[in-house]
Amino acid sequence: MNTAAKLYGLVLSGGKSTRMGSDKGLIAYHGIPQREYLYQLLGEVCERTYISLRKEQEAQVPFGYATLTDKDRFRGPFNGILSAHERHPEAAWLVLACDLPLIDLPSLEQLVQERDSGKFATAFANKENPLPEPLCAIWEPEGLKTAVAYLEAGNGTCPRKFLINNETKLVFPNNENVILNANSQEDYQEALSKLTT
Numbered sequence: 683m684n685t686a687a688k689l690y691g692l693v694l695s696g697g698k699s700t701r702m703g704s705d706k707g708l709i710a711y712h713g714i715p716q717r718e719y720l721y722q723l724l725g726e727v728c729e730r731t732y733i734s735l736r737k738e739q740e741a742q743v744p745f746g747y748a749t750l751t752d753k754d755r756f757r758g759p760f761n762g763i764l765s766a767h768e769r770h771p772e773a774a775w776l777v778l779a780c781d782l783p784l785i786d787l788p789s790l791e792q793l794v795q796e797r798d799s800g801k802f803a804t805a806f807a808n809k810e811n812p813l814p815e816p817l818c819a820i821w822e823p824e825g826l827k828t829a830v831a832y833l834e835a836g837n838g839t840c841p842r843k844f845l846i847n848n849e850t851k852l853v854f855p856n857n858e859n860v861i862l863n864a865n866s867q868e869d870y871q872e873a874l875s876k877l878t879t
Contacts, residue, residue: 686799687774687823691724691731692750693717694762694817695780708742709864711783711877720778720785721747727790728776734762757839759817760829767826774799775826779817781864783873789860793820798851802828805845806861807852814850815861816841825849 695717708715717733724731732750733743743749753765759779766775776794778785789806797804802825805814821829829844837844855861864873 686797687772689728689794689797689820690766690770690773690775691721691728692763692766692775692777693720693724693731693733693780694759694777695733695735709783711873716783717780718744718747720780720782723785723787723790724776724778726787727794730773732766734766756833759841760833760839763821763841764826764830764833767821767823767830771823771827774823775821777817777819777821779863781869782818782861783864784857784862784876785818785860786857789855789857792856793818793853796851796853801825801849801851803845803848804851804853806855808858808861809854812852812854814842814845814852816845818861819845 710716712719721731721733730748732748734750734752737751740749740751750766750769752761753768754761756764763775763777793804793806797820799822801822803814803819803821805816805819807814825848828848832844833839859876862873863869
């Protein structure tokens with residue numbers, strides 16, 4: 683019997699994008715804003731999908747896209763992830779940061795297929811530097827519940843540190859380019875060059 687929690691998708695796009703200089707969720711690497719592209723990708727592998735954002739971003743989202751507004755209880759990426767967890771505590775969340783321009787459907791299918799629901803999370807990692815990528819990961823309900831206690835105890839706000847210190851299954855993507863983060867104009871140019879080769 684499979685007791686894995688149902689899987690929801692979450693596009694994290696509530697950051698300020700200060701290093702990029704413009705909203706990373708609105709960059710159109712694939713002809714549409716990146717957050718909408720990721721939402722559609724997640725819709726292929728998740729039961730429900732949401733875009734996580736700040737209150738003032740809501741008006742920019744086209745009709746038909748489900749959104750979750752950050753509650754601002756926590757700092758950094760945990761803000762969006764745990765706001766979603768609070769709304770649907772029974773679900774596992776496949777979380778994607780909006781700065782992953784090269785992520786694709788085969789990679790998401792690989793992550794879902796290799797999911798270990800008995801761990802706190804299943805996360806992509808780079809073979810050469812095997813650290814969990816918390817913003818390209820499946821977070822289980824128990825892991826998120828523990829993360830809330832971890833943050834409330836004042837243990838820091840870094841999702842990667844949390845995953846390093848807890849039960850996390852690492853998955854090495856068949857195509858390592860998919861976990862390239864585009865946070866600056868230099869990263870943006872690198873992503874564009876990889877998309878065209």
